[in-house]
Amino acid sequence: xxxxxxxxxxxxxSEGALVLLRCNYSSSVPPYLFWxxxxxxxxxxxxxxxxxxxxxxxxxxxxxAEFKKSETSFHLTKPSAHxxxxxxxxxxxxxxxxxxxKLIFGQGTTxxxxx
Amino acid sequence: KAGVTQTPRYLIKTRGQQVxxxxxPISGHRSVSWYQQTPGQGLQFLxxxxxxxxxxxxxxxxxxxxxxxxxxxxxxxxxxxxxxxSALYLCASSLATGRGGNTExxxxxxxxxxxx
Numbered sequence: 001x002x003x004x005x006x007x008x009x010x011x012x013x014s015e016g017a018l019v020l021l022r023c024n025y026s027s028s029v030p031p032y033l034f035w036x037x038x039x040x041x042x043x044x045x046x047x048x049x050x051x052x053x054x055x056x057x058x059x060x061x062x063x064x065a066e067f068k069k070s071e072t073s074f075h076l077t078k079p080s081a082h083x084x085x086x087x088x089x090x091x092x093x094x095x096x097x098x099x100x101x102k103l104i105f106g107q108g109t110t111x112x113x114x115x
Numbered sequence: 116k117a118g119v120t121q122t123p124r125y126l127i128k129t130r131g132q133q134v135x136x137x138x139x140p141i142s143g144h145r146s147v148s149w150y151q152q153t154p155g156q157g158l159q160f161l162x163x164x165x166x167x168x169x170x171x172x173x174x175x176x177x178x179x180x181x182x183x184x185x186x187x188x189x190x191x192x193x194x195x196x197x198x199x200x201s202a203l204y205l206c207a208s209s210l211a212t213g214r215g216g217n218t219e220x221x222x223x224x225x226x227x228x229x230x231x
Contacts, residue, residue, distance in 0.1 A: 034219065043119070043205055043222035090158065101148035101211045101220060102171045105158040 002027045002093050006106035014114050019078040021109045023065075023091030026072065032094035033074045034103065035065055037087050044090065050074060061085070086113045117142065119208050119223035127229045133194040136226045140187050140208030146170070147189040148220065149181060152203040161204075164189055165211070193228075201230045 007022040025031055032051050036044040048059025055067040065076045074091060088110050092103040120139040128134050140147050148171075149161040160173040164183035181191040187208075193200055207220035 036222075041224075041227075043121075043224045044207075044220075045222070046219050049219055101146040101163040101165070101207065101209045101218075102160055103148070103150075103207075103220060104160065105150075107157045 002031065002104050004091050004093050004104055004106035006089075006091050006109050008109055009107065010110045010112065012112040012114060013081045015083055016080050019063075019076070019081045019085065019111065021076040021089050021091075021111065023074045023076065023106060024072050025074060025091070025093045027093060033065075033067060034092040034094070035059065035063070035074075035076050036090045036092060036105075038090065038108075039087050047076070047089075081111075081113045083113050083115065086111055119206055119221050121204075121206050121223035121226050123226060124224065125227045125229075127231060128196050129231055130196055130198060132196050133192060134196060134228060135190050135192045136204055136206075136228070138189045138191075138206030138208075138223060140189070140206075141221055144208035144210055144221070145187050146209045146211040146218075147183055147187060148207045148209070149189070149191050150205045150207065151175075152205060152225070153201075158205070161191065196230045198230050201228060203227050 003026045005024045034049045035047040047063050048057045050057045050067045058064045063078045088108050090108050091106040122137045146165045148163040152158045163171040167183045178194045183189045203225045205225045206223045209218045209220045211218040
């Protein structure tokens with residue numbers, strides 16, 4: 001079975017500081033990996049995705065993530081945090097076939113950005 | 116291009132009642148998935164429909180059911196509501212055909228269900 005673990009339910013950074021949100025996955029087959037962001041009372045918006053190929057993936061709003069198979073990790077980073085980045089972030093892995101609508105989500109990490 | 120539309124946005128129901136939520140996917144998307152989001156359990160997969168057939172099912176009781184119409188619109192139904200069913204219900208659509216290739220899920224804004 002696939003699973004996702006996000007380390008740290010709350011992360012607090014100062015504006016302009018590095019953002020690092022951690023995600024580790026478990027999968028018996030090569031996974032598809034995703035990061036989503038959720039603002040209050042909203043749905044989820046895709047930040048970036050890894051399927052195959054280049055392991056460093058760039059997404060929207062200056063975010064990027066690196067797929068490290070040896071560490072089974074897919075950590076999300078952003079060099080400089082903005083106040084508008086405050087939200088909840090979810091890491092997700094797709095079902096083994098990699099091509100269905102089923103996603104397995106981590107528990108989420110709430111990012112707080114302090115002025 | 117219109118996004119995923121969920122109706123209604125907010126709903127208050129009484130224990131024991133039933134409720135139907137609606138989801139209109141992005142045009143051309145035939146896969147529709149439903150998720151339940153609660154503070155305690157996080158985001159949990161309910162089920163997925165593709166071309167009017169249930170393709171995947173999560174670990175929820177039979178009180179939770181769904182269906183998909185020929186135009187890909189989907190509904191989910193919860194019967195005999197319990198207080199614990201209070202949650203944000205999210206619908207997502209994708210091009211996931213099941214025949215290979217990567218896809219991404221596009222989410223609606225959700226329906227906030229409160230059971231009192």
